Amino acid sequence: MSWSVYPIEIRVLAASGMLGTGFPEESLHKGLAMRPHFIGVDAGSTDSGPTDLATGTCRYSEAAYRRDLKLLLSAAVENNIPLIIGSAGGAGGDKNVDWAKGLIEDLISQLNLSLKMAVIYSGQDKEWLKQKLAAGKIQLLENAPELTDAVIDESITIVGMMGSEPIVEALRNGAQVVLAGRATDTSIFASFPIMNGAHEGSAWHAAKILECGAAAVEHRPSPDCMFATLQGESFIIQAPNEALRCTPTSVAAHSLYENADPYKIIEPSGILNTTDSVYEAVNDKVVKVTGSKFEKSEKFTIKLEGTRLAGYQTIVVAGIRDPLILESLDKFLESCESSIKKRIKNTYPDLSEDDWKVQFRVYGRNGVMEKREPTPVIGHEIGLMIEVTAQNQKMASSIASVARHQTLHVSVPGWFGFTSNIALPYGANDLVRGPVYEFNINAVVEPDPTDEMFKTFYFDYPKVESGVK
Amino acid sequence: MTKLREVCRLIRSKNAGPFELTFDIMFAEEKTYLEAKALNYINRELFAAIYGVKLEDVKLYAYDPAISFKITIPRLIVSGALGDSDVYGCQQFAPLANLEIPTGSIA
Numbered sequence A: 001m002s003w004s005v006y007p008i009e010i011r012v013l014a015a016s017g018m019l020g021t022g023f024p025e026e027s028l029h030k031g032l033a034m035r036p037h038f039i040g041v042d043a044g045s046t047d048s049g050p051t052d053l054a055t056g057t058c059r060y061s062e063a064a065y066r067r068d069l070k071l072l073l074s075a076a077v078e079n080n081i082p083l084i085i086g087s088a089g090g091a092g093g094d095k096n097v098d099w100a101k102g103l104i105e106d107l108i109s110q111l112n113l114s115l116k117m118a119v120i121y122s123g124q125d126k127e128w129l130k131q132k133l134a135a136g137k138i139q140l141l142e143n144a145p146e147l148t149d150a151v152i153d154e155s156i157t158i159v160g161m162m163g164s165e166p167i168v169e170a171l172r173n174g175a176q177v178v179l180a181g182r183a184t185d186t187s188i189f190a191s192f193p194i195m196n197g198a199h200e201g202s203a204w205h206a207a208k209i210l211e212c213g214a215a216a217v218e219h220r221p222s223p224d225c226m227f228a229t230l231q232g233e234s235f236i237i238q239a240p241n242e243a244l245r246c247t248p249t250s251v252a253a254h255s256l257y258e259n260a261d262p263y264k265i266i267e268p269s270g271i272l273n274t275t276d277s278v279y280e281a282v283n284d285k286v287v288k289v290t291g292s293k294f295e296k297s298e299k300f301t302i303k304l305e306g307t308r309l310a311g312y313q314t315i316v317v318a319g320i321r322d323p324l325i326l327e328s329l330d331k332f333l334e335s336c337e338s339s340i341k342k343r344i345k346n347t348y349p350d351l352s353e354d355d356w357k358v359q360f361r362v363y364g365r366n367g368v369m370e371k372r373e374p375t376p377v378i379g380h381e382i383g384l385m386i387e388v389t390a391q392n393q394k395m396a397s398s399i400a401s402v403a404r405h406q407t408l409h410v411s412v413p414g415w416f417g418f419t420s421n422i423a424l425p426y427g428a429n430d431l432v433r434g435p436v437y438e439f440n441i442n443a444v445v446e447p448d449p450t451d452e453m454f455k456t457f458y459f460d461y462p463k464v465e466s467g468v469k
Numbered sequence B: 001m002t003k004l005r006e007v008c009r010l011i012r013s014k015n016a017g018p019f020e021l022t023f024d025i026m027f028a029e030e031k032t033y034l035e036a037k038a039l040n041y042i043n044r045e046l047f048a049a050i051y052g053v054k055l056e057d058v059k060l061y062a063y064d065p066a067i068s069f070k071i072t073i074p075r076l077i078v079s080g081a082l083g084d085s086d087v088y089g090c091q092q093f094a095p096l097a098n099l100e101i102p103t104g105s106i107a
Helices: A025-033 A051-055 A062-079 A094-111 A126-134 A149-154 A165-172 A187-195 A200-210 A248-256 A323-327 A329-347 A393-409 B030-039 B044-051
Strands: A009-014 A038-044 A083-090 A115-121 A138-140 A155-161 A177-180 A226-231 A234-238 A264-267 A270-273 A278-281 A287-290 A293-296 A302-320 A356-363 A382-390 A431-445 A455-461 B008-015 B020-027 B059-063 B068-074
Touching: A009 A025, A009 A187, A009 A200, A025 A062, A038 A062, A038 A187, A051 A083, A051 A094, A051 A155, A051 A302, A051 A431, A062 A083, A062 A094, A083 A094, A083 A165, A083 A187, A094 A115, A094 A155, A094 A177, A094 A455, A115 A165, A126 A138, A126 A149, A126 A155, A149 A155, A149 A302, A149 A431, A155 A431, A165 A177, A165 A187, A165 A455, A187 A200, A200 A226, A200 A234, A200 A248, A200 A264, A200 A270, A200 A287, A200 A293, A248 A278, A248 A287, A248 B020, A248 B059, A248 B068, A302 A393, A323 A329, A329 A356, A329 A393, A356 A393, A382 A393, A393 A431, B020 B030, B044 B068
Parallel strands: A009 A038, A038 A083, A083 A177, A115 A177
Antiparallel strands: A009 A226, A115 A455, A138 A431, A155 A302, A226 A234, A234 A287, A264 A270, A270 A293, A278 A287, A302 A382, A302 A431, A356 A382, B008 B020, B020 B068, B059 B068
16 A cells, blocks of 8 residues: 555557557547647667668658658647657667658648757767776677677667656757657656656556557557556556457557566666556456556666678579479589589689678578478478678679579489579569668666766757848 | 467567567467466477577566466577578467467366
8 A cells, every 4th residue: 555646647648559650540639639748659669670770761651651740740739748759760770860850840841830849869979888898887688799899890870778868858848849769669658757756667567558559459450549547556548549449458468569578678777567567447448557666776777779781682582393303402402502602713713701691591491480490391382582692782793693593503313404493583683682781789888977878959940040141 | 189379369479679589379268378377388398399499598477467478589590680581570489379289177
């Protein structure tokens, strides 16, 4: 029993699980009618691989991003409430943030809006990181690759994942739009409630559910809005779209999603612990959650994410139907590999074998699970992808053409004479993938002071012309 | 024999960050979930065997609030890195779907 009194109720509207994947306009209006104190939306993730973070691109279309942003900016201004966007532009790197900032500025002038925007950058300085590494202030996380000065130097983009602190500061400074770089998904939704004295366990747990939009409902046919009402040590969760139902099981199950441990979620300042959370049905669509706890950590740490260039790729898409090849596919692929190797050696005598790589992906056998496939059984045909990685694009394409040609004509035991072994849907036109990237950092750093990692800039719109013309 | 998918509403896999793979085995009914717990047929040894990982690298949680099991293992290759075949990790659950499970009643 606690005697804490929370005089206020804090209402939160989540627009969607991911900016750019859409939400029904009607749901947004229903959500706004429930009088939220702010709107939040997650706008990036590492889920789709390292490319967005490395290049500053966004995997969702600009048109879709604009559509969502336009509705949300108008909603925030009309209702005079903040809009908080986290991990902007697909991955929250500085380039991603600048791209999203450009779109927002376009929309602000198009819609004639007056507002203040805070832009929080999460890109990290390499020299600062090396000092932290030398000082023993960086700890590797589980399954992390080694971290050295060389790894830091070769990284393309390194970001820190902010918690609620920089977002709270931006809100305190009066920003109506907070455009944050890489941020924990939860901090987007927990910052405003915490700033206003909400129960931290309740705020972080509600945030964990809100960050995925309507993913915590029983059945979600397409991306949609979600709504939480924080009351003391409890919160109530429901979807503004009445066709969607939250049940105690569906809400509890959401703690499983994309999370290593269902009971614990790690934030920079502590851990959300849902071991004692109780999920109750308020009615057939609304759920009340009580008993979530937030345990402050002794050390304040920020998670780092980094990417490096892994090379340049060209790929060949092919299929094999010949039963003689399929009967001894591994032998066939081995002889392809050795004849490719021989041919590359003849063509590029100075090229080291470490500078290029050919990988066969066999769809129809173990293309999906590779070494972990428990049943690598071949049917009547396979899809064969020949993937070539090299140190520049020209070399990757050149080696791919060699690999394609060798695979096409390598001799097949059982047939006598000149064989052609792969069905090519696009003829001899190989697909250029361009530069490819890898995640290379999985670690946390201890900033000191705690606010030294994120830089915030404020902009007032419409822009005031300065200087003399 | 009963297959695991016949007692589950959803079996899924996904990244838990780019370095880990996590599986959710979500039962349809509390009765079969409690049976699975009592019979202990969802265990760390099973995952170590199917996915070829060290036993100490398998984390398993029985999650009563959603009548589900969660299992987390390291990825073989970091998400999106050279050689990775499933950037989201979302098709790696497949061998679990048709897993034959013991059935038995609990008193």
